[in-house]
Amino acid sequence: MEQMNAKKLSSVDVRMQNLTKIFVDKTGKETRAVDDFTVTIPAGKLIGLLGPSGCGKSTTLYMIAGLHKPTAGQIFFGEEDVTFMPPEKRGIGLVFQNYALYPHMTVLQNIMFPLENLNVPKQEALQRAHEMAELVHIGELMERKPAQLSGGQQQRVAIARALVKKPRVLLLDEPLSNLDARLRLQTREEIKRIQRETGITTIFVTHDQEEAMSISDEIVVMNFGLEQQKDKPQHVYDEPQNMFVAKFLGNPPINIIEGVIENNVLKMINGYELESIKADNQEVYIGIRPEFFETKENGKIKGVIDLVEHIGRDTMALFQVEGYQEPLRAIVFADRNLAPNQVIHFDYNKIFVFNKETGARIK
Ligand SMILES: Nc1ncnc2c1ncn2[C@@H]1O[C@H](COP(=O)(O)OP(=O)(O)OP(=O)(O)O)[C@@H](O)[C@H]1O
Ligand SMILES: [Mg+2]
Missing domain, CATH: 3.40.50.300 (P-loop containing nucleotide triphosphate hydrolases)
Known part of the structure; x- marks a missing residue:
């Protein structure tokens, strides 16, 4: 000592x-x-x-x-x-x-x-x-x-x-x-x-x-x-x-996708309604970390699997969502039998919302 x-x-x-x-x-x-x-x-x-x-x-x-x-x-x-x-x-x-x-x-x-x-x-x-x-x-x-x-x-x-x-x-x-x-x-x-x-x-x-x-x-x-x-x-x-x-911060990086707030509803640009939110009408970026996604029957976000990657302990699904160019990334359970072209539904347990112009966090 x-x-x-x-x-x-x-x-x-x-x-x-x-x-x-x-x-x-x-x-x-x-x-x-x-x-x-x-x-x-x-x-x-x-x-x-x-x-x-x-x-x-x-x-x-x-x-x-x-x-x-x-x-x-x-x-x-x-x-x-x-x-x-x-x-x-x-x-x-x-x-x-x-x-x-x-x-x-x-x-x-x-x-x-x-x-x-x-x-x-x-x-x-x-x-x-x-x-x-x-x-x-x-x-x-x-x-x-x-x-x-x-x-x-x-x-x-x-x-x-x-x-x-x-x-x-x-x-x-x-x-x-x-x-x-x-x-x-x-x-x-x-x-x-x-x-x-x-x-x-x-x-x-x-x-x-x-x-x-x-x-x-x-x-x-x-x-x-x-x-x-x-x-x-x-x-x-x-x-x-x-x-x-x-x-x-974050590896694999957070998913950032375009969205919009209209009449207190947060929506994706393809029209998917995500949740109600108290904020002015505006264009936003929605941030969802790969680990925030949860596969769920009738989940709000519908995607088509592009690719399934095994990275160390994690299994990563890249999936395409209608209306968006870039695929999104989700960490999924390894024992799920996921394969390319399969249709999959996701919900999320957490989400970030940023003003599109300033990047300031709204939620
Ligand atoms: N002596 C100098 N004269 C002119 N510009 C400089 C000088 N030193 C740094 N800069 C500029 O100041 C900015 C900050 O540089 P700095 O070296 O502090 O960055 P850094 O965060 O350490 O980057 P890196 O991760 O690449 O080391 C840069 O745009 C750089 O070009
Ligand atoms: Mg330096």
Whole structure:
């Protein structure tokens, strides 16, 4: 127990207030990489920052690290305003996708390197490096050079090097994307364990929704530099605030189909009436996750089976519905004898409805 406590780092919350970054290129063209971003990362938690390529994740991280200067807005670590504090004063540990280890140095020298600049006495530096190496389970590799390590081991060295300074905040920018599927899984569990043991406030950037959902205490979903939603992963999945979030989370993806609300009735564009709904007349998108469908005699949605796929534990039926171009996807019971061209009826146990223009959730 005592040893656990020795590993605990003092953690702070990270608060971003109206944070904005506009890049201007040579021709004067502006890119709003981060747009009026206001989010609090709670102390001691692991937060997944999630969004498609180019949505501003790295830019956000680099502003927290102090490598990019915000165009507007502020960053606080606890009560301290760090917006214009130089990176080396902030107390951050940063890990990139491409480990960036020094190839000519041993693992031990790599881990100790940040302490040299801080004038930590040699003996203490050695001890701290060994502690960190134990923490990330590479204690027996200290004399090797990076080229003699696997990708996952190199990544753990990079994490040890980021933690050896006892930072207040750990920033990880797609740290797993160079690893193969098995190592990715292993390393992400390792990161979760290290984060728990140290209690360090951690921001984990990824565009992989499954990765973010599996290790984060909370996720922040971003698009076009804007925060879309922040909450516990399961809650964001179950109750997406808008269509972007609903589509971004979930594999296989949610079915999105055109529909309409007329006189308080939600209808599909082929005329199928789904349910009554209290909302103004409008065109909508209807979202149904594959697991929301239930096969049912006389179900409201009639389809014709296109294809039955077995994916791991699940059996997926792709079915065509009159009036719609794209087939819909439903998870069905494996013991159902479903075959192409068969007519099938579905009901659903849950449904999302979004305004067609804004994507805002109506139900
Ligand atoms: N130094 C820069 N100069 C100009 N534009 C930039 C610069 N860095 C990033 N951008 C632009 O800002 C936007 C956000 O980029 P950022 O790297 O933050 O995205 P990201 O979410 O990390 O994407 P990815 O998942 O691909 O890493 C993009 O449109 C990008 O082209
Ligand atoms: Mg990036």
